[in-house]
Amino acid sequence: MTQTASALAAAQVATTATGATNLLWLTILIPLVSAGLLLILGRCADKWGHALGVLAPLASCVIGLAALFQVLGQPQGQRTYDLKLFGWITGSDFALNAGLRVDQLSLTFVALVTFVGTLIHIYSVGYMKHDPDRRRFFAYLNLFVAAMLLLVLADSYLLMFVGWEGVGLASYLLIGFWNDKTPNAVAAKKAFISNRIGDVGMLVALMLMFWGFGTVSFSGVFKAAGTASTGLLTGIGIMLLLAACGKSAQFPLQSWLGDAMAGPTPVSALIHAATMVTAGVYLVVRSGPIYSGAPNARLIVVIVGAITLLYGAIVGSAKDDMKKALAASTMSQIGYMMLAAGLGTVGAAFAIMHLVTHGFFKAGLFLGAGSVMHQMKEQTDMRRFGALWKVMAITWVTMGMGWLAIMGIPPFSGFWSKDKIIDAAFIVQDGQTWRAWLFGLVALIGAGITAFYMSRLFFMMFHGSNRWDDDMDPHESSPWMTFPMIVLALGSVALGWVLSWTHFPEWLAPVTGSVSDHEPVMPSWAITVLTLVVVLIGIAIAALKYLKQKVPRLAPPGNWLTRAARQDLYQDSFNDTVLVRPGQALVTATRVVDTDVVDGAVRGVAWLSVGAGRALRLLQNGFVRSYAALMAAGVIILLAIVLATRV
Amino acid sequence: MTPYIVLSAILFAIGATTVLVRRNSIVVFMGIELMLNAANLSFVAFAKLNAAIEGQLAAFFVMVVAAAEVVVGLAIIVSVFRSRRSVSVDDENLMRH
Numbered sequence: 001m002t003q004t005a006s007a008l009a010a011a012q013v014a015t016t017a018t019g020a021t022n023l024l025w026l027t028i029l030i031p032l033v034s035a036g037l038l039l040i041l042g043r044c045a046d047k048w049g050h051a052l053g054v055l056a057p058l059a060s061c062v063i064g065l066a067a068l069f070q071v072l073g074q075p076q077g078q079r080t081y082d083l084k085l086f087g088w089i090t091g092s093d094f095a096l097n098a099g100l101r102v103d104q105l106s107l108t109f110v111a112l113v114t115f116v117g118t119l120i121h122i123y124s125v126g127y128m129k130h131d132p133d134r135r136r137f138f139a140y141l142n143l144f145v146a147a148m149l150l151l152v153l154a155d156s157y158l159l160m161f162v163g164w165e166g167v168g169l170a171s172y173l174l175i176g177f178w179n180d181k182t183p184n185a186v187a188a189k190k191a192f193i194s195n196r197i198g199d200v201g202m203l204v205a206l207m208l209m210f211w212g213f214g215t216v217s218f219s220g221v222f223k224a225a226g227t228a229s230t231g232l233l234t235g236i237g238i239m240l241l242l243a244a245c246g247k248s249a250q251f252p253l254q255s256w257l258g259d260a261m262a263g264p265t266p267v268s269a270l271i272h273a274a275t276m277v278t279a280g281v282y283l284v285v286r287s288g289p290i291y292s293g294a295p296n297a298r299l300i301v302v303i304v305g306a307i308t309l310l311y312g313a314i315v316g317s318a319k320d321d322m323k324k325a326l327a328a329s330t331m332s333q334i335g336y337m338m339l340a341a342g343l344g345t346v347g348a349a350f351a352i353m354h355l356v357t358h359g360f361f362k363a364g365l366f367l368g369a370g371s372v373m374h375q376m377k378e379q380t381d382m383r384r385f386g387a388l389w390k391v392m393a394i395t396w397v398t399m400g401m402g403w404l405a406i407m408g409i410p411p412f413s414g415f416w417s418k419d420k421i422i423d424a425a426f427i428v429q430d431g432q433t434w435r436a437w438l439f440g441l442v443a444l445i446g447a448g449i450t451a452f453y454m455s456r457l458f459f460m461m462f463h464g465s466n467r468w469d470d471d472m473d474p475h476e477s478s479p480w481m482t483f484p485m486i487v488l489a490l491g492s493v494a495l496g497w498v499l500s501w502t503h504f505p506e507w508l509a510p511v512t513g514s515v516s517d518h519e520p521v522m523p524s525w526a527i528t529v530l531t532l533v534v535v536l537i538g539i540a541i542a543a544l545k546y547l548k549q550k551v552p553r554l555a556p557p558g559n560w561l562t563r564a565a566r567q568d569l570y571q572d573s574f575n576d577t578v579l580v581r582p583g584q585a586l587v588t589a590t591r592v593v594d595t596d597v598v599d600g601a602v603r604g605v606a607w608l609s610v611g612a613g614r615a616l617r618l619l620q621n622g623f624v625r626s627y628a629a630l631m632a633a634g635v636i637i638l639l640a641i642v643l644a645t646r647v
Numbered sequence: 648m649t650p651y652i653v654l655s656a657i658l659f660a661i662g663a664t665t666v667l668v669r670r671n672s673i674v675v676f677m678g679i680e681l682m683l684n685a686a687n688l689s690f691v692a693f694a695k696l697n698a699a700i701e702g703q704l705a706a707f708f709v710m711v712v713a714a715a716e717v718v719v720g721l722a723i724i725v726s727v728f729r730s731r732r733s734v735s736v737d738d739e740n741l742m743r744h
Contacts (some may be wrong), residue, residue: 622743624675624736628666 020066020214021081021102024153027060027110032146038139045302046135050128053138054121057145061114064149068107079104080510082155089158092212101155101218103512108352109152109275109282112359116274117145119484123367124266126480127374137177137264144170148275152282156217157206160283164202164247167276168195174271175263187259194256198246205239208232222289232524233290237297240287241304248280248334251308255571257331258315261323268323273330273366274359281334281355285348285512292344292513295430301342306442309335311569313449317456318565319556320520321380322369325457326362329406332446333358339439340421345513347424349505352512354417356504358498361405361413364488368399371481372461375474382460383553384469389462391474396462398489403458405492407535414495420505422447423527426520436521447531451538459546467553651692654721670735672724676717683713 034056038049045052071079081102088098100106121141128134147166154160172195176188209216210299212232213224225233244250249257260272271277284291284301291298312332319325337355340347372388372395373380389396405412408419426440468474476482520527557563565568619630658681665678688704694702728734 620743622740624739625667625670632663632667 017137020063020070023063023084024067024083024100024102024110027063027114028146028149028153030146031056031142031149032058035139035142035146038135038142043135048136050125053135053142054118054125056142057114057118057121060110060145060149061118064107064110064114067102068111069108071104077510085258093236094210096156096158096215096217098159100153102151102153103511104267104508105282105286105352106152108356108508110149112276112356113145113148113152116363116488117138117141117148117270119365119487120266120270120274123269123370123481123484124264126478127266127370128264129478129480133177133262137174140170140173140177141266141270142275144271148279151279155219155241156220157202157209158216158389161202162204164243164279165199167271167279168192168199168247171195171260171267171271171276174267176259177263177267180485181262184262187256187262191256191260193248194208198243198253201239201242201246205236205243208236208239212236217238218286223295225289229364230294231362233294235257237287237291237294238300240283240290241297241301244280244283244338245304246280247275247283248338249308249331250280250304250334250338251311252331252571253333254308255575256313258327258568261321261327265323265373268327269363269366269370272327272362276328277334278337278355278359281337281341281351284338285352288344288348288512298342298344299435302339302439303342305335305338305340306439307335307343308332309446310442310449311335313446313453314561315565315568316453317401317449318558318562320383320566322372322382322385322457322461323366323380325382325453326365326369328449329360329453332450333362333406336418336421336443336446338380339443340424343424343427343429346427346429346515346518347421347572348512349508349515350417350420350424352508353496353499353504354414354421356499357405357413357417357492360491360495360631361402362631363487364398364492365402365406367481367485367488368395368402371477371485372474374477374481376472378469379469379472381552382457382553384467385461386464386468386551387462387466388474392462394476394485398482398485399458399462401489401492403454405496406454407539408447408531409535410532411497413492413494413499416496416500418447419528419531422531423520423524426522426527427518428521433521440521440527444527444531444534448534448538451535452542454589455539456502459542460551462546464551467551474629497567648696651688655685655688655692658682658688670737672727672734672736672739676720676724677717679720680713680717683709715735 033050038045038053041049044152071081083100083102085098085100087095089096095328121138124134124137126142128137131137144167147163147170149163151160151163151167154163172188172192175191176185179185179188206216212228213221215221215224242253245253257272257277261268263272309332312328312330312335314327316328316332319328333354337351337358340351340354368381372385372392375392376385379385399407401412405414408415423441425443426436428436505512509515522530555566558566567573662678662681662683662685665681666675669675669678670685687709690706690709692702694700694706724734727739731738
C-alpha cells in the first residue's frame, strides 16, 4: 500500500503552468468579482444583474475548457501543473504558498462545475424571472462557483478549506434565499450547523497534518504520507471522512440535505446535487495517498457509503415531495461514490466518473422538477401531478433521459459508471471475501431500490391519471429553462459512453492510482446481468404500484417501513433527542451560570457597596459636634492601642 | 512636674468637653483655644523637664497658628452669622446627607 502512495506522489511531480492553465486563477476571480459587484451595486444592477451573473461562469467555463484541452494535448506524465499565486503564510518554521494544483482531477471538476454551473445560471434567468431579488440570487450563485473552483483547484488543504467554507456559506445563503419563510431559514441554519460539525473534522485533520508532517500542502502531505505511521494516517483519514460526511450529506450527518430543498430549485440542482455535495468525494479521492496507508479508515469510508446508499434509497422510496425524493436519491448516489472512493485504486476513478455523470443527470432531473414546479404553482407533492407528459413534452423527455441514466440502463450514462462501481464493490480486498460479498450485494440491492424510487417518481409525475389541483394550467416552460435541460439530457444519454470511450479512468490514473486488474468474486458479465435484472424488477414493481393502480391523492398510511422512511428513518427525532435537546440544555445551563453566577457575583459586589454606602451615609448628619465626638473617640481608641502595645 | 501635666490634662478635658457639648460656635472656638493652650502648657513643661529648647519652640509655633486660626475662624463665624442669623453649630448643616 505504501508503494502505491509513493508511486502516486512520484507521478504528481508538477511543472510550471503555461498557456490557458496559467489563467485558471481567473476562473475563480471572475465569478468572485461578479458576485461582489452584484452585491455592492445593489438595486442599480437589478436590470442587467442576471446578464453579468451568467457571463461570469461562462467566462470561467471557457477558460476552464481551454485549460482542459491544453492539458489533454500534453503527453501523459506532464499533465500536472503548479500555479503559484502568492506567499500566503510566511513564518520561520512554516511557510505556505497559495497556489493552484492543476491536474486531471481538478480539471475534471473545473469542467463539470463551470459547464453545469453555466447551464444552471442560464436556467435561473428563466426560473427566477419574476423574483424581485433575482440579482441577489445570481450574486450568491457566482459566489458559489468561485468558492467551488477554489475548493477543487487549491494546492493545499488549508486553501481548500477556504473554498470549503465558501461553498458552505453560499449553500447557506441560497437555501435560505426566501428567508422570509421560517422553515427556509431553519433549513438553512440546519445545513450550516451540520456542515460545521464536519468542519471540526477538517480542522482536526489539518492540525494532525501540521503536527505529524509540518505541512498542509498536497505535495508535502502526500510525500510524508508514504512513510507516516498507520495510526496517524487512520486518524487523519477518519477526520477527513467526518468533513466529507458533513459536506456530502453522508451518514450520520445527512439529515440537512432533505431540508435544503427549501432553496430555489436551480440551487438544489447545482449545489445540492451536482457539485457542492460531491466535494466530500473529491476530498476522499484527493486524499488517496493518505487513505492508501490507512486500510481501516478506508473500510470506514466504504461502510459509511454503503449505509448512506441504502438509507437514501429507502427514504427516497417513501417521499411524496418530488424534491425531497430527489434529494434522498442524491444522498444515495453520493453513497455509491463514497463507497467507490473508499475502495481505493480499484474504485476511486469510477467514483469520479459517477460523480461527473451524476452531475449531469441529477442536475437535469432537478431542472426538470423545477420546470414542473414552475407550472404547478410551486406544488411539489407528486400525488397532485400525473399525466403531465402530454402538456410538458420537453420536460418529460429530458427527465426521462435522466431517469434512464440514474437507473443505469445501458447505454445511458449512469450504466457506465454505476456498473463499474458495483463491479468494484465485489472485488476482494485485504483477503476479506465476506466484505466483497457484503458491499457488492448492498450496491446491487441499492441499484434495485434506485430503479424503484426513480420509476415511482417518474410515473407519479408524468403518467397515470390527472390528479392536479383545480386551478392548474401547466404548459411547457420557456426556452431559457428548456435549453439547459436539453443539454443536460444529452449528457445523460451520451456522457457515460463518451467517458468510457475516451478512457476517462485511465486519464485520472495519475491522481487516483491505476485501475489494477482485480477479479470480482463473480464474473463481471454476471454482475452486469444481475444488476440489470434487479433494476428491471425495481421498475416492474414501481409500474405495478404506480402505473397499473390508481395513485391516491392523499398518502395512504402505509406500513411501518414507509412511515419510518417518510420521517427520514427517524434521523431528525434521533438528532433532536440525542444532540439538539442536550445541546440546548447545555446552552440554557451556561446561560443560567452566566446570568446567575458570573453576573450574580458582579451584581452582588455592587449591591454590597450600595448597601454599605447607604448605611454609612447616615453618619453624615450635619452636626459638627457629632463629627468632633467621632474624631475624639478615634483619637482615644488610637491612643489606647498605642499605649496598650507599648506596655 | 505632675501638677503641670495634671493642669494641662484638666484644661484639655474642659476644652474638649466644651467643643463637644456647646452649640454656640464662639464658645466652641474658645474650647479649641483652651485645648491648644493645654497642649502648649505640656510642651513648655516637658521642655523644662528635659532642658531642651524644642518644646518651647513648638509652643511658639502653636501660638502663631492659633493666632492665624482665630482670625480665619472668627471671620467664618461672622460671615455665617451674617448669612444665617445664627451662631449655633447645629444650624450649619448644609453638607448633611
